[in-house]
Amino acid sequence: MVSFVMRGCESVKSYEALRTAPNPDHAVVRGPGEVEVRLQVNGESRTTNIEPRVSLLDALRDRLDLTGTKKGCNQGACGACTVWVDGRRVLACLTLAITCENREVTTIEGLSDGDTLHPMQQAFLDCDAFQCGYCTPGQILSAVALLTEGHAGDDTEIREWMSGNICRCAAYPHIRAAIRRVRDGGGGGDAAS
Amino acid sequence: MSPAIGGTLNRVDGRAKVRGDARYSAEVPLTGLVHAVLVNATVASGRITSIDTAEAERADGVLAVFTHRNLDPVASVPKLLPSLAGLAAPGQTFFPMQDDAVHYSGQPIAIVVADTVERADHAGTLIRVEYATTPAITLLDQARDEAYVPERIFGGLLPGHGSRGDVAKALAEAEVCVDATYRFAPNHHNPIEPSASTAVWEDVDRLTIYDSTQGPNATQFTVAALLGLPPISIRVVSHAVGGSFGSKAMIWHHPALAALAARQVGRPVRLALTREQMFTSCGHREEQEQRITIGAGADGRITALRHHKLSLTSRFDDWAEPSLQSPAVAYSSPHYEGTYHLIRGNTITPTFMRAPGEATGMFALECAMDELAERIGIDPLELRLRNYSETDPESGHPWSSTGLKECYQRASELFGWRDRESRPRREGQWLIGSGMASALYPVTQPVNPQRARARLYNDGTAVVEAGVSEFGTGVFTAMTQVAADALGLPVERVRFVGGSSDLPNVTAAVGSAGTSAVGSAVHIAATQLRDELIGRAVADAHSPLHGADPGAVAVQDGRMVLRDRPDVGETYADMMARTLTPDAEVLGTWTPPPQDAGYGVHTFGAQMAEVAVDADLGVVRVRRMVGVFAPGRVLNRKTAHSQLMGGMLWGLGQALMEATRMDPRSGRWANASLGDYLVAVNADAPDVVVDTIEVHDEVVNPLGMKGVGEIGVVGAAAAIANAVHHATGRRQYELPITLEKLL
Numbered sequence: 001m002v003s004f005v006m007r008g009c010e011s012v013k014s015y016e017a018l019r020t021a022p023n024p025d026h027a028v029v030r031g032p033g034e035v036e037v038r039l040q041v042n043g044e045s046r047t048t049n050i051e052p053r054v055s056l057l058d059a060l061r062d063r064l065d066l067t068g069t070k071k072g073c074n075q076g077a078c079g080a081c082t083v084w085v086d087g088r089r090v091l092a093c094l095t096l097a098i099t100c101e102n103r104e105v106t107t108i109e110g111l112s113d114g115d116t117l118h119p120m121q122q123a124f125l126d127c128d129a130f131q132c133g134y135c136t137p138g139q140i141l142s143a144v145a146l147l148t149e150g151h152a153g154d155d156t157e158i159r160e161w162m163s164g165n166i167c168r169c170a171a172y173p174h175i176r177a178a179i180r181r182v183r184d185g186g187g188g189g190d191a192a193s
Numbered sequence: 194m195s196p197a198i199g200g201t202l203n204r205v206d207g208r209a210k211v212r213g214d215a216r217y218s219a220e221v222p223l224t225g226l227v228h229a230v231l232v233n234a235t236v237a238s239g240r241i242t243s244i245d246t247a248e249a250e251r252a253d254g255v256l257a258v259f260t261h262r263n264l265d266p267v268a269s270v271p272k273l274l275p276s277l278a279g280l281a282a283p284g285q286t287f288f289p290m291q292d293d294a295v296h297y298s299g300q301p302i303a304i305v306v307a308d309t310v311e312r313a314d315h316a317g318t319l320i321r322v323e324y325a326t327t328p329a330i331t332l333l334d335q336a337r338d339e340a341y342v343p344e345r346i347f348g349g350l351l352p353g354h355g356s357r358g359d360v361a362k363a364l365a366e367a368e369v370c371v372d373a374t375y376r377f378a379p380n381h382h383n384p385i386e387p388s389a390s391t392a393v394w395e396d397v398d399r400l401t402i403y404d405s406t407q408g409p410n411a412t413q414f415t416v417a418a419l420l421g422l423p424p425i426s427i428r429v430v431s432h433a434v435g436g437s438f439g440s441k442a443m444i445w446h447h448p449a450l451a452a453l454a455a456r457q458v459g460r461p462v463r464l465a466l467t468r469e470q471m472f473t474s475c476g477h478r479e480e481q482e483q484r485i486t487i488g489a490g491a492d493g494r495i496t497a498l499r500h501h502k503l504s505l506t507s508r509f510d511d512w513a514e515p516s517l518q519s520p521a522v523a524y525s526s527p528h529y530e531g532t533y534h535l536i537r538g539n540t541i542t543p544t545f546m547r548a549p550g551e552a553t554g555m556f557a558l559e560c561a562m563d564e565l566a567e568r569i570g571i572d573p574l575e576l577r578l579r580n581y582s583e584t585d586p587e588s589g590h591p592w593s594s595t596g597l598k599e600c601y602q603r604a605s606e607l608f609g610w611r612d613r614e615s616r617p618r619r620e621g622q623w624l625i626g627s628g629m630a631s632a633l634y635p636v637t638q639p640v641n642p643q644r645a646r647a648r649l650y651n652d653g654t655a656v657v658e659a660g661v662s663e664f665g666t667g668v669f670t671a672m673t674q675v676a677a678d679a680l681g682l683p684v685e686r687v688r689f690v691g692g693s694s695d696l697p698n699v700t701a702a703v704g705s706a707g708t709s710a711v712g713s714a715v716h717i718a719a720t721q722l723r724d725e726l727i728g729r730a731v732a733d734a735h736s737p738l739h740g741a742d743p744g745a746v747a748v749q750d751g752r753m754v755l756r757d758r759p760d761v762g763e764t765y766a767d768m769m770a771r772t773l774t775p776d777a778e779v780l781g782t783w784t785p786p787p788q789d790a791g792y793g794v795h796t797f798g799a800q801m802a803e804v805a806v807d808a809d810l811g812v813v814r815v816r817r818m819v820g821v822f823a824p825g826r827v828l829n830r831k832t833a834h835s836q837l838m839g840g841m842l843w844g845l846g847q848a849l850m851e852a853t854r855m856d857p858r859s860g861r862w863a864n865a866s867l868g869d870y871l872v873a874v875n876a877d878a879p880d881v882v883v884d885t886i887e888v889h890d891e892v893v894n895p896l897g898m899k900g901v902g903e904i905g906v907v908g909a910a911a912a913i914a915n916a917v918h919h920a921t922g923r924r925q926y927e928l929p930i931t932l933e934k935l936l
Binding site for chain 2: 033051053054058061062065066067068069070071072073074075076077078080107108109111112117121122124125126128130131132133134135136137140158159160162163164165166167168169170171172173174175176
C-alpha cells in the first residue's frame with residue numbers, strides 16, 4: 001500500500017527544493033485512511049474527515065455541500081470545477097483537498113456580497129452569458145481572475161485566457177461581453193450584441 | 194404595460210445559476226446517501242466467462258457489488274419510441290446486466306455501491322473480468338457488404354425509403370449533374386453535466402429519482418416499465434439540467450440501474466456517470482456516409498435529387514438520424530428518391546444529437562448546391578433563390594409560414610454578401626473565403642395533449658406549472674412571459690415551476706418542440722384562468738364591471754378594465770378579497786394539430802460564414818458568422834438568440850473539430866475525454882451575428898412558435914465548408930475538416 005507523505009500546507013517551490021527537502025522521516029504521514037482535514041472556504045473554517053485521495057472538488061461537493069463547484073470531466077479538461085486557492089484559479093478536480101489546508105479556498109458561493117451579486121455575476125446574468133448554467137460558476141471565477149491577472153486587455157486576450165473553461169452551450173461571445181462590461185466598469189442592461 | 198413576449202427578460206433561474214445555488218441532479222442533499230459506480234465492458238463483443246467480485250466486496254466502504262448474477266432483472270424493456278410521443282422512451286431496446294452477453298464496449302457489467310465515490314471507484318478497479326470475445330464490427334468499412342435497407346427507422350416513425358416522380362430518368366436527362374459523397378465522423382453530445390440519477394425509495398412502491406433528463410415523465414414511464422411498477426410509484430424530479438443536446442432526450446440505463454441498486458442496498462443511491470462513460474451510455478451521432486446526386490437544368494433549376502445514407506446502428510435497433518427529411522423538401526425538385534442503408538455493429542444504439550439528421554443531411558445538400566452553383570457559374574445565393582419552393586415539394590401543400598427569402602435577404606445585408614468576390618482574398622499567409630447555406634428544420638408536433646396549470650392567488654400573484662425540464666433552453670423564463678401576458682400581470686408577479694413528473698404532463702422537450710408544446714398549454718391555461726376571473730367580475734353585482742361584455746374587458750397590470758374605458762374596472766386582488774376567494778386555478782390542455790394538417794411545416798433560415806485558412810498549415814479560423822432565422826413567434830429575444838448562436842457555434846464544431854475516433858482493434862472509442870474529443874472553446878468562437886425574422890403562423894400552435902433549439906446548427910457547417918472551398922479551391926467531403934485535409 002502506498003502511503004501518502006504530505007508536508008501539510010508548505011508547498012515546495014521547485015523540483016530542486018523537493019530534492020533537497022528534509023528527510024521524509026521529518027514529514028507528517030497522514031492516511032491512507034480518513035484523516036481530519038481543515039479547510040478555509042469562503043472565509044469560514046471547515047473541518048472534514050476524508051481520505052487523502054479525495055479531491056478538493058469532491059470534498060467541496062460531497063462533504064461540505066458546496067455544490068456550486070461543478071464536476072464536468074474530473075480530468076482537468078473542462079474547467080467547470082475552477083475555484084480560487086489563495087486567489088489563484090485552480091482546477092479543483094486535479095487538486096487534493098488535503099493540500100489546501102491553511103490556504104484560502106474561494107468558491108462561487110463566496111463571490112457575492114450577501115444578496116448582492118458580484119458585478120461579474122450580474123454581467124453574466126444581463127449578457128445572457130450562459131444557458132444551462134453548469135459551467136457558469138467556473139466561467140465566472142475564471143472571468144474575475146482574468147481581470148486580476150491582467151489578461152482581459154482585448155478580446156483576443158480574453159478568448160485565449162478563457163479557453164480553459166468549456167461552455168458546451170457555446171455562450172462564448174456573451175461571456176466576452178460580460179467580461180468587457182466589468183472590465184470597463186459598465187452598469188446594468190442587456191448585452192452589447 | 195408592454196407585453197413580456199418578445200422582450201429580453203433575464204433568465205428567471207439565472208440568479209441561482211450565477212450564485213452556484215441551482216441544484217443539478219447529482220447535487221440534492223440526502224440523508225444516508227451512498228454512491229454507485231458502473232464498471233463497463235472493455236471488449237466490444239463476446240461473453241463474460243468469469244467475473245470475480247470478491248476483492249471488491251471486501252474493499253473499505255463497499256456495501257454491495259452487482260453483476261448480471263445478482264442484480265434484480267428488469268420486468269420488461271419498452272419499445273424504442275422518441276420521447277416526443279410522451280410515453281416510455283428507452284434509448285435502446287437492449288437493457289444491460291441481464292445476462293453474460295457483451296454487445297458493445299462500455300456496456301455496464303457491474304455496479305459497485307460504497308459509502309464514498311472514491312471507495313466505489315477504487316473497488317470497481319478490483320473486479321476481475323474474463324471474456325470469450327467474438328469479432329466485432331465498429332466501423333462502416335468493416336461490413337459494407339452487410340448493409341440493408343430498413344423498413345422503418347427512428348423508432349418506427351419514419352420509412353426507410355421514399356420517392357416521388359422518376360429520379361433515374363430525370364437524372365439521365367439532366368443537363369448538369371453533381372454527384373458527391375460525404376463522410377461524417379461519429380459525434381458525441383458532451384453536455385458539461387454528465388448524466389446523473391439519484392434514486393430514493395421511501396417505501397417498496399414509492400420511488401423518487403432525481404434525474405438529469407429532457408423529460409421527467411419520460412424517465413417516469415420508462416423506469417416504471419423496466420421495474421414493473423405503475424407510474425404512480427415513481428416521481429421524477431429534475432431541478433436543473435446541465436445541458437443535454439439529445440443525450441438526455443431518451444432514457445438510458447442509469448436511472449433504472451440506480452433504482453435497482455438503491456432497492457437492493459436499502460439506501461438512497463447516486464449514480465453519476467463519468468465523462469468517459471458519457472461516450473458509451475447515452476447514444477451518439479452515428480458514423481455515416483451520404484451520397485447526394487443533383488440533376489439540374491443549365492439554369493440551375495433542380496430536376497432530380499437522390500439522397501442515400503449509409504450508417505452504423507446497433508445490434509438491437511434500426512436507428513438512423515433522419516438525415517433525408519429536410520433536404521427532401523429544401524428545394525423544388527419534381528423527382529426525388531431517398532434511402533437509408535444500415536449496418537449492424539457493436540455499439541450502443543445511436544440517438545438524437547442536436548439537429549439530428551438535419552446537421553448532416555443539410556451539410557451534404559448545401560455543399561452539393563455550392564458545387565452546382567460553381568459548375569453553372571452563378572452565385573450560390575442566386576442558385577438557392579432559383580430553386581426556392583413556394584410549397585412543400587413533397588406534399589404540394591403550402592408552407593404554414595416560411596420567411597426563407599427574407600432570411601436570405603437579411604443575412605446578405607448583415608454579412609455584406611454582395612461584396613463577396615468571386616475569387617478569394619489573400620491577407621499575408623491567410624486565404625480568406627466566404628460561404629453560405631440554407632437552414633431547414635421540421636416543426637414536429639407532439640402527438641398527445643399537453644397540459645399546464647395556472648393558479649392565481651388573492652394578492653394578484655400567479656404560479657404556473659408544467660412538467661417540463663430546464664436544460665438551458667430558457668423555457669422557465671419564456672413560460673413566465675407567456676403566462677404573464679395571458680394573465681395580464683407583470684412578470685415579477687408570476688412564478689413558473691417545472692421539472693417534476695408530479696406536475697401537469699407535457700412531452701419531453703425534444704425536437705425543438707419543447708417550448709411550443711408547453712408554451713401552448715401555458716397560454717391556454719393562463720388565458721382560461723383570466724377569462725374565468727373576468728367572467729366572475731362581470732357576473733358580480735358589486736363589481737364595477739358588472740354586466741359588461743366579457744369580450745370588452747382586458748387585464749392590465751392585474752387590473753380588469755373595460756378596453757375603451759380603462760378607468761372602469763378592478764384588480765383581481767380586490768375582486769377576490771371581496772368574494773373571500775383564496776385562489777383560482779385552471780388546468781389548460783392544448784391538443785396539437787395533426788402533423789399532416791394540409792400544410793408543410795418547417796422552420797427556415799440562412800447561414801453565412803467567413804473563414805481564413807493558413808496557406809501553409811491548413812489551419813482554419815472562422816472569422817465571423819451570420820445566421821438569420823424565421824422561427825415564428827420569438828418569446829424571448831435574448832434567450833432565443835443565445836440558443837441560435839450556440840447552435841451556430843455547434844455547427845463550427847461539427848465543421849472543424851468534432852469526431853469520436855474508433856479504434857477498430859479494441860472496438861473502443863480512442864478519444865473518450867474532453868481533452869481529446871475537441872469542442873469549440875472561447876478562442877475558437879468568433880463573434881456571431883444572429884437575427885430573426887418573425888413570421889406569423891396560425892397553423893402550428895396558438896402562439897405561432899416554431900422553435901429555435903436546433904435550426905442554428907443546420908447549415909452552419911456547410912457555410913464553413915463552402916467558405917473553405919472559396920478560400921482554397923478545395924472541396925470538403927469529410928467532417929470534421931481537420932488541417933491535414935488542407936495540406
